[in-house]
Amino acid sequence: MSDVSSKKLHADIQACFASMRATNPLVHCITNYVAMNISANVLLAAGASPAMVHSPEESGEFAAIASSLTVNIGTLSPHWIEGMKNAANAANEAGKPWVLDPVAHFATSLRREAAADLMALKPTIVRGNASEIMALAGEASSGQGVDAGDEVAAAEGAARALAKQHDCVVAVTGEIDFVCDANREARIAGGSALMSQITAMGCSLTTLVGAFAAVEKDAFLATAASLALFAEAGTWTAQTAKGPGSFAWQFLDQLTALQPEDISADRVVA
Amino acid sequence: MSDVSSKKLHADIQACFASMRATNPLVHCITNYVAMNISANVLLAAGASPAMVHSPEESGEFAAIASSLTVNIGTLSPHWIEGMKNAANAANEAGKPWVLDPVAHFATSLRREAAADLMALKPTIVRGNASEIMALAGEASSGQGVDAGDEVAAAEGAARALAKQHDCVVAVTGEIDFVCDANREARIAGGSALMSQITAMGCSLTTLVGAFAAVEKDAFLATAASLALFAEAGTWTAQTAKGPGSFAWQFLDQLTALQPEDISADRVVA
Amino acid sequence: MSDVSSKKLHADIQACFASMRATNPLVHCITNYVAMNISANVLLAAGASPAMVHSPEESGEFAAIASSLTVNIGTLSPHWIEGMKNAANAANEAGKPWVLDPVAHFATSLRREAAADLMALKPTIVRGNASEIMALAGEASSGQGVDAGDEVAAAEGAARALAKQHDCVVAVTGEIDFVCDANREARIAGGSALMSQITAMGCSLTTLVGAFAAVEKDAFLATAASLALFAEAGTWTAQTAKGPGSFAWQFLDQLTALQPEDISADRVVA
Numbered sequence: 001m002s003d004v005s006s007k008k009l010h011a012d013i014q015a016c017f018a019s020m021r022a023t024n025p026l027v028h029c030i031t032n033y034v035a036m037n038i039s040a041n042v043l044l045a046a047g048a049s050p051a052m053v054h055s056p057e058e059s060g061e062f063a064a065i066a067s068s069l070t071v072n073i074g075t076l077s078p079h080w081i082e083g084m085k086n087a088a089n090a091a092n093e094a095g096k097p098w099v100l101d102p103v104a105h106f107a108t109s110l111r112r113e114a115a116a117d118l119m120a121l122k123p124t125i126v127r128g129n130a131s132e133i134m135a136l137a138g139e140a141s142s143g144q145g146v147d148a149g150d151e152v153a154a155a156e157g158a159a160r161a162l163a164k165q166h167d168c169v170v171a172v173t174g175e176i177d178f179v180c181d182a183n184r185e186a187r188i189a190g191g192s193a194l195m196s197q198i199t200a201m202g203c204s205l206t207t208l209v210g211a212f213a214a215v216e217k218d219a220f221l222a223t224a225a226s227l228a229l230f231a232e233a234g235t236w237t238a239q240t241a242k243g244p245g246s247f248a249w250q251f252l253d254q255l256t257a258l259q260p261e262d263i264s265a266d267r268v269v270a
Numbered sequence: 271m272s273d274v275s276s277k278k279l280h281a282d283i284q285a286c287f288a289s290m291r292a293t294n295p296l297v298h299c300i301t302n303y304v305a306m307n308i309s310a311n312v313l314l315a316a317g318a319s320p321a322m323v324h325s326p327e328e329s330g331e332f333a334a335i336a337s338s339l340t341v342n343i344g345t346l347s348p349h350w351i352e353g354m355k356n357a358a359n360a361a362n363e364a365g366k367p368w369v370l371d372p373v374a375h376f377a378t379s380l381r382r383e384a385a386a387d388l389m390a391l392k393p394t395i396v397r398g399n400a401s402e403i404m405a406l407a408g409e410a411s412s413g414q415g416v417d418a419g420d421e422v423a424a425a426e427g428a429a430r431a432l433a434k435q436h437d438c439v440v441a442v443t444g445e446i447d448f449v450c451d452a453n454r455e456a457r458i459a460g461g462s463a464l465m466s467q468i469t470a471m472g473c474s475l476t477t478l479v480g481a482f483a484a485v486e487k488d489a490f491l492a493t494a495a496s497l498a499l500f501a502e503a504g505t506w507t508a509q510t511a512k513g514p515g516s517f518a519w520q521f522l523d524q525l526t527a528l529q530p531e532d533i534s535a536d537r538v539v540a
Numbered sequence: 541m542s543d544v545s546s547k548k549l550h551a552d553i554q555a556c557f558a559s560m561r562a563t564n565p566l567v568h569c570i571t572n573y574v575a576m577n578i579s580a581n582v583l584l585a586a587g588a589s590p591a592m593v594h595s596p597e598e599s600g601e602f603a604a605i606a607s608s609l610t611v612n613i614g615t616l617s618p619h620w621i622e623g624m625k626n627a628a629n630a631a632n633e634a635g636k637p638w639v640l641d642p643v644a645h646f647a648t649s650l651r652r653e654a655a656a657d658l659m660a661l662k663p664t665i666v667r668g669n670a671s672e673i674m675a676l677a678g679e680a681s682s683g684q685g686v687d688a689g690d691e692v693a694a695a696e697g698a699a700r701a702l703a704k705q706h707d708c709v710v711a712v713t714g715e716i717d718f719v720c721d722a723n724r725e726a727r728i729a730g731g732s733a734l735m736s737q738i739t740a741m742g743c744s745l746t747t748l749v750g751a752f753a754a755v756e757k758d759a760f761l762a763t764a765a766s767l768a769l770f771a772e773a774g775t776w777t778a779q780t781a782k783g784p785g786s787f788a789w790q791f792l793d794q795l796t797a798l799q800p801e802d803i804s805a806d807r808v809v810a
Contacts, residue, residue: 026414026415032592033303033573033576033592034576034577034580034592036303036304036345037304037307037308037469037470037577038577040304040469040470041468041469041514041515041518044467044468044469044514045467045513045514045515049415049416049417050415050416050469051374051377051415051416052302052303052304052344052345053345053346053377053378054345054347055345055346055347055348055380057346057347057348057380058346058377058378058379058380058381061377061378061379061380062377062378065377065414066415074592075576075592075593075594075595076593076595076597076598077594077595077597077619078595078597079347104591107591107593107598107601107602107605108593108598108601108602109598109601110595110597110598110601111598144566144605145566145589145590145591145606146589146590146591147589197584197585197796198581198584199577199580199581199584199590200577200580242793242797243585243792243793243794243796243797244581244584244585244792244793244796245581245585245788245789245790245791245792245793245796246789246790246793248515248581248789248792249515249516249518249519249789250515250516251515252513252514252515252518253512253513253514253515253516254513256467256513256514256515257512257513296684296685303573306573306574306615307574307577307578307739307740310574310739310740311738311739311784311785311788314737314738314739314784315737315783315784315785319685319686319687320685320686320739321644321647321685321686322572322573322574322614322615323615323616323647323648324615324617325615325616325617325618325650327616327617327618327650328616328647328648328649328650328651331647331648331649331650332647332648335647335684336685349617518785519785519786519788519789520785520786521785522783522784522785522788523782523783523784523785523786524783526737526783526784526785527782527783
């Protein structure tokens with residue numbers, strides 16, 4: 001990315017954050033049991049309003065009310081998969097953006113099929129770790145459980161291929177995040193190694209992507225902005241946290257305190 | 271409320287808290303996935319013993335063992351609704367008090383029906399935010415998701431009507447809480463604006479209402495006492511918390527440290 | 541336990557912790573909704589990799605991939621029980637160790653049957669509080685909900701009987717933990733009374749037992765080592781925590797910071 005376009009992206013990210021916080025969007029989350037509480041708190045701290053509604057009997061109805069939808073397959077069952085599909089279909093019909101987090105989708109048949117079925121419902125944005133994105137593009141990965149076994153850089157080709165094939169934005173998160181759509185790409189830096197030692201940080205980032213997508217029609221920019229806010233809060237928190245326990249709550253305080261002008265130009269890597 | 275009755279209510283609240291902590295009641299909670307952990311920790315910190323038992327195959331059996339029941343419809347599915355009904359019926363048969371938290375019941379058909387069915391099972395106490403209580407009384411509200419879109423004061427009439435119609439105690443919580451039954455009403459002040467930025471604080475308060483109702487037959491007093499304890503802990507925590515992250519854990523420390531005599535007379539608004 | 545064998549056990553515990561952290565085992569957890577987040581964070585802090593996979597449609601497939609399995613019956617439903625059984629059977633077939641936590645199994649018929657069915661699937665290790673272990677051995681206990689109503693010492697006979705009958709390791713945790721198999725026994729001291737005021741600490745310890753069992757074939761040693769690490773982290777945390785709220789996050793920081801040589805000889809009670 002040229003210096004000029006980095007500067008523009010940085011300015012756009014700040015404006016996007018200001019807009020999200022001013023709007024307080026209602027984000028419909030279907031996420032795993034581990035991630036629900038931290039995701040709701042991340043959304044509240046950032047300035048959005050979370051709602052967890054998973055059951056197929058109401059998920060479609062609610063997706064049409066909310067400003068965006070996020071779907072995470074971390075803890076699956078057939079009933080929940082049905083709820084995810086109903087919600088994704090309803091979001092599509094209502095013209096609302098939706099984000100998919102294909103947690104460890106390579107691990108079992110149930111997950112592989114759920115991820116494939118959900119990809120077919122055309123998510124606006126897909127966010128995963130390197131192993132998940134590589135496997136989703138049909139590449140070999142070294143992932144086993146929910147933690148990434150591969151580096152972000154190794155997944156860039158897979159991300160570009162997925163973005164073109166499915167006409168969506170793809171974000172690969174790790175030490176330096178990579179985000180792309182069919183025509184553009186960017187890298188977002190910051191955060192802390194401690195973030196991978198706290199469960200569901202990636203899952204909560206996915207719900208934050210949904211908050212930005214709710215207010216910004218350019219899904220590439222919305223994704224970059226959410227990654228930058230998360231990285232900024234993580235960078236600040238790393239200065240005071242002494243371990244994953246202190247990091248978790250200090251991160252929420254930082255996320256609440258951050259203002260759009262605090263998003264550093266260093267987040268956008270040229 | 272006159273100064274005399276405010277003084278009496280304050281003294282009764284302190285005594286009620288002392289009694290609850292001395293008794294360590296077993297509180298049966300059927301609550302949403304987001305709220306379970308924080309609710310259990312709030313109950314333990316206050317001096318009660320939580321138990322999360324939701325499945326219809328055992329919820330009725332367990333409700334008869336526990337000292338009180340609390341039901342929260344935050345994350346619903348048909349199987350859970352059946353479990354809630356079985357538990358409410360069993361609590362009624364065993365003469366145990368039960369508390370209903372009709373989270374965002376106006377949002378979907380599934381929720382509207384579940385809330386109506388549960389109201390028909392005669393909860394001892396209903397606790398909600400202003401939007402939820404107004405909608406439950408059939409009034410127009412501006413609620414969309416789980417956050418209140420209306421002020422407590424706007425819901426007082428709805429609370430009084432509900433209390434009379436269903437012969438129950440109704441609590442509307444917000445900046446200043448309002449509690450009433452068919453004949454009495456009170457306002458409880460305190461807490462912090464940060465409490466609405468932490469997910470499931472209201473849900474955990476509902477389980478605390480259950481702890482007080484387990485030991486105090488006067489459900490109006492039990493509710494007022496739980497609101498006062500929550501507000502007192504929130505008021506203290508607000509002096510040191512720097513954001514929602516630090517508030518959450520400092521609140522648990524405060525709740526544990528508080529003694530009955532620490533509940534300030536300022537909690538009861540004359 | 542003689543001084544000689546205490547010294548040997550202490551050295552073995554340190555080596556076992558070093559081995560676990562170097563291996564970063566993938567631990568398959570089927571645990572209750574309240575415990576999922578804290579359990580995942582405890583495993584990450586200790587050096588293991590957690591994965592929550594509960595549904596019968598995939599739990600067997602995943603159990604064969606993971607290094608060990610832990611099953612906790614805290615929040616039950618028929619669908620989850622089926623998932624637990626599938627996972628336990630698959631772990632047995634794949635020769636992977638598995639740990640059972642029979643939370644409040646005496647409270648309802650559903651729990652009693654689930655616990656009996658799971659015991660018949662031959663867990664490698666059973667961990668519970670005194671009331672749970674006594675009831676599992678057919679003794680009278682004073683347990684009602686999830687908190688222990690009995691002292692660890694009162695459950696030693698029950699633990700020995702269970703260990704012999706089922707040819708497994710049994711751990712009874714409390715102020716001083718007791719662990720035994722058919723031939724050996726040990727007591728592990730440390731921790732803090734605050735740990736019983738934080739929900740799901742025992743449940744998260746069960747998942748930590750699974751992490752050690754994944755790397756150490758001697759299940760008695762693996763169990764003792766996990767209890768010692770938990771007690772060591774609790775002992776350190778107790779020096780700075782001011783209540784259950786601060787304890788919870790400081791415990792995660794301590795668990796992360798602890799090195800094998802930090803496990804004190806005082807943990808093993810002669």
